[in-house]
Amino acid sequence: MGKDSYNIPDIIIGRLPVYYKYLKNLQKSNKKYVSSEELAQLTGFSSSLIRKDLSYFGTFGKKSYGYDIFCLFQQINIIMGFNYQKKIILIGAGHLGQALAYNKGYFERGYELTAIFDKNPNLIGLVINDIEIKNINFLEEFIKNNEVDVAALTVPGAAAQKITDRLVTAGIKAIWDFTEVPLKVPDDILLEEQLINEGLCKLSVKMNQIRINDSEIE
Amino acid sequence: MGKDSYNIPDIIIGRLPVYYKYLKNLQKSNKKYVSSEELAQLTGFSSSLIRKDLSYFGTFGKKSYGYDIFCLFQQINIIMGFNYQKKIILIGAGHLGQALAYNKGYFERGYELTAIFDKNPNLIGLVINDIEIKNINFLEEFIKNNEVDVAALTVPGAAAQKITDRLVTAGIKAIWDFTEVPLKVPDDILLEEQLINEGLCKLSVKMNQIRINDSEIE
Numbered sequence: 001m002g003k004d005s006y007n008i009p010d011i012i013i014g015r016l017p018v019y020y021k022y023l024k025n026l027q028k029s030n031k032k033y034v035s036s037e038e039l040a041q042l043t044g045f046s047s048s049l050i051r052k053d054l055s056y057f058g059t060f061g062k063k064s065y066g067y068d069i070f071c072l073f074q075q076i077n078i079i080m081g082f083n084y085q086k087k088i089i090l091i092g093a094g095h096l097g098q099a100l101a102y103n104k105g106y107f108e109r110g111y112e113l114t115a116i117f118d119k120n121p122n123l124i125g126l127v128i129n130d131i132e133i134k135n136i137n138f139l140e141e142f143i144k145n146n147e148v149d150v151a152a153l154t155v156p157g158a159a160a161q162k163i164t165d166r167l168v169t170a171g172i173k174a175i176w177d178f179t180e181v182p183l184k185v186p187d188d189i190l191l192e193e194q195l196i197n198e199g200l201c202k203l204s205v206k207m208n209q210i211r212i213n214d215s216e217i218e
Numbered sequence: 219m220g221k222d223s224y225n226i227p228d229i230i231i232g233r234l235p236v237y238y239k240y241l242k243n244l245q246k247s248n249k250k251y252v253s254s255e256e257l258a259q260l261t262g263f264s265s266s267l268i269r270k271d272l273s274y275f276g277t278f279g280k281k282s283y284g285y286d287i288f289c290l291f292q293q294i295n296i297i298m299g300f301n302y303q304k305k306i307i308l309i310g311a312g313h314l315g316q317a318l319a320y321n322k323g324y325f326e327r328g329y330e331l332t333a334i335f336d337k338n339p340n341l342i343g344l345v346i347n348d349i350e351i352k353n354i355n356f357l358e359e360f361i362k363n364n365e366v367d368v369a370a371l372t373v374p375g376a377a378a379q380k381i382t383d384r385l386v387t388a389g390i391k392a393i394w395d396f397t398e399v400p401l402k403v404p405d406d407i408l409l410e411e412q413l414i415n416e417g418l419c420k421l422s423v424k425m426n427q428i429r430i431n432d433s434e435i436e
């Protein structure tokens with residue numbers, strides 16, 4: 001992949017999940033090649049930006065055909081590390097946590113959900129998608145005895161920092177954060193905030209603009 | 219708000235949910251002012267970018283104190299249209315759909331969840347968070363008789379385009395899309411794709427880089 005790929009800029013990393021989504025779906029079609037212009041139409045990114053991003057990974061499209069969809073998808077998978085097995089645990093078995101227990105997105109990305117934790121006695125012992133909800137008291141013991149790469153956090157905001165501190169102390173290096181509160185972690189911990197309502201926010205901004213513009217016209 | 223705010227660039231709209239999250243939490247603290255440097259530390263955006271974004275909305279921080287947190291939060295709310303009531307319906311009452319039925323993020327953003335639809339006879343009639351799951355057959359009738367601003371889509375990928383076409387024909391103007399398949403909509407329809415596994419992808423990329431770098435060192 002070349003030395004460049006050792007430190008992919010965050011701005012490009014932010015676009016990788018979008019490339020992945022569309023290439024995954026192009027794979028299912030009977031198309032063999034895709035042009036940067038077609039990718040631009042799908043992703044909303046400019047074709048020049050796309051060519052720049054993909055050339056960053058040493059990908060070369062055939063001028064006449066465009067990019068080989070299969071090769072490009074394989075390459076994106078490798079760059080994203082989806083070809084390596086990673087173990088994830090889920091902290092918080094509330095409504096969102098339970099939905100994430102059934103998330104079909106893990107396997108294709110090389111993740112395996114290995115445990116679910118909660119402190120609610122009514123949830124502990126329940127089996128969700130073949131995984132039994134464990135008592136949060138056993139969190140540290142489980143992390144100590146099992147290789148865990150990522151912890152998904154869906155606990156209430158009030159408990160988020162406390163649980164985060166426990167995860168960090170227990171040796172977790174990456175946190176997938178669904179709590180909408182700011183979390184403090186040491187510099188060597190990877191923290192990805194998943195703003196579940198991000199799309200709802202963007203829609204509201206755009207609908208508001210249309211509303212304002214319409215009221216101007218009237 | 220000034221004419222500029224009529225057409226906020228997508229790049230800035232993309233950062234608004236992040237500003238909103240941190241300002242919401244700063245509100246709960248007893249701080250009165252926040253500097254662009256403090257916001258930079260929280261959001262990961264550069265302080266100059268933040269000053270540029272906020273000045274775009276005509277916000278001026280006191281040089282000595284920084285930005286008034288309350289005023290800035292109110293202004294962000296107005297720009298995001300959270301002060302206007304919007305009605306949302308949910309299509310697909312599977313695991314993710316049910317989690318979204320309990321989503322606490324609607325009210326603070328001016329959204330009201332007014333209906334949930336599914337085609338599964340085992341789900342139709344069930345009450346989730348005080349809302350009864352309706353038969354998808356009544357989708358068009360409901361949209362006709364009720365003002366619906368946004369439809370959240372959590373149906374299986376195979377059904378996504380068909381349901382989207384029905385929503386568009388029924389007059390829905392904004393779709394919050396959780397299906398990880400590309401959807402075709404007319405140009406006048408707002409479509410926001412919520413990639414639920416985006417954070418998982420980013421973590422994988424970064425963990426993969428660390429893995430590669432470590433193996434280089436060994």
